[in-house]
Amino acid sequence: MENQNLTVPAAEKVLSWGMTHSATSPVFTPSSAEEVKKIFQYAQTHNKKIVFRGGGCSYGDASLQSDGFIVDMSLYNKIIDWNQITGVIRVQSGVTIKQIWEFIIEKGFWPPVVSGTMMPTIGGALSMNIHGKNNFKVGTIGEHVLEFTFLTPEGEILTCSKNSNEELFYSAISGMGMLGCFLEVSIKMKKIYSGKLDVIPVPTKSLQEMADYFEANYQTSDYLVGWVDAFAGGSSLGRGLIHKADYIPEGKDPDFKNNIKLENQNLPTRFFGLIPKSWMWILMFPFSNHLGMKLVNFAKYLSGLILTKPYQQGHAEYAFLLDYVPNWKFIYKPGSMIQYQVFLPKETAIDSMNEILKLCQKRGLVSFLAVFKKHKPDNYLLTHSLDGYSMAMDFPVTRRNKKALWDLAYEMDEIVIKAGGRFYFAKDSTLRPIVAEKIFSKETIEKFKSLKKKYDPKQILESDLYKRVFLS
Ligand SMILES: Cc1cc2nc3c(=O)[nH]c(=O)nc-3n(C[C@H](O)[C@H](O)[C@H](O)COP(=O)(O)OP(=O)(O)OC[C@H]3O[C@@H](n4cnc5c(N)ncnc54)[C@H](O)[C@@H]3O)c2cc1C
Incomplete structure (x- = not known):
């Protein structure tokens, strides 16, 4: 068979985005469809497993393959x-x-x-x-x-x-x-007409208040996102800050020609005009612990109570807030991080999220950053979306807390299953087959497996995530 002589690169260590998972595997970097085809042929003849990798931004093991090849598609980029x-x-x-x-x-x-x-x-x-x-x-x-x-x-x-x-x-x-x-x-x-969005910050005292605001405003909003202080307990449980943003309509931005320029969109290179962005994670490092993050979350909530005036913000600034601080995930070093994101039907979402927040506090494993969004259902086979809300929670992973964190994830899984919720493979690190079977219907899993048999009869496409959730 042709292409048996494809040169296999030396194995290298590849990390998941959250740095918790890794694989040491040969990484191919094709720049054309022909090259991908050759890799497929090689894998077929040599009985190798492969996984594709894009930007490597999935938090967990979605684009890792520890017993085969990784095919990095980032050079196929025209x-x-x-x-x-x-x-x-x-x-x-x-x-x-x-x-x-x-x-x-x-x-x-x-x-x-x-x-x-x-x-x-x-x-x-x-x-x-x-x-x-x-x-x-x-x-x-x-x-x-x-x-x-x-x-x-x-x-x-x-x-x-x-x-x-x-x-x-x-x-x-x-x-x-x-x-x-x-x-x-x-x-x-x-x-779009303008390079800016009209943004309204709205502090909220609880998740219920946050959801009420979303319900009252979603039909007249272009974007809605809530930040949640996962450390707050008692009567402050679930307090947070919403940012509602809307496109500026034609004729309403006198400076639209300037605002839409790329140079005015890019995220600033320095904080407060002084500190280079690339240093920021180092300055954040001392706060990267339970007490530090409790303080940071409190300060953010406080600033939300004070800075309530609407303002305008560039699209990139609003959309890619997390890119502001390059390598911010390094604050978790020498450990790493995972994200655990729950998707819950709107009828059960708030009670279940409150239960989750309380459980995390009880276990002493509180999310450093929690984000709340509203969703709508769609027709994609393995969809994560539904008519309800999601809460994404970032957790630090250390050698000492790993077992307890995974146990906590399993406890949270039960709350989500009971509430009729879902998970999202892009964010997942902890899901087990027993949970996947409960969140997807039997027909959905069977349909996916039969499509896999049809398009990939030799089952050469396999990620560490797929093995963990569907094959183990
Ligand atoms: C800071 C941060 C914020 C994020 N925010 C959000 C968010 O707001 N909403 C959201 O939905 N997600 C969010 N994500 C997750 C991210 O959008 C997804 O994980 C996305 O899939 C990453 O794309 P990637 O190119 O990096 O793919 P990778 O993570 O490299 O791979 C993802 C999957 O795509 C497959 N794949 C890659 N290329 C191809 C190809 N050409 N053909 C077939 N399969 C391919 C891989 O095999 C893998 O299964 C966020 C991630 C980070 C790190």
């Missing part, structure tokens, strides 16, 4: 076509959200869905079907995809849309990269 009239962009799947927004903003467009970081690739974003702070309004990224080409492990290239190969369309998007490789993707961008 913007192929742009239509100024329709706002449709066609890109290779290794193109990042950063590349896209920087390319389109001065043309008067913005990506319809972005994550809290701009570093994911489109292939990675589709595989997990990412959501933004506007999920309640515009759905997940899949809703904005017009078409993609898809290379199956058998070497076939299929064109998928909502009207053609629709079963594959709705399962490859959300399919954790387990059915094949996204090649070229066409996505419709959102037309």
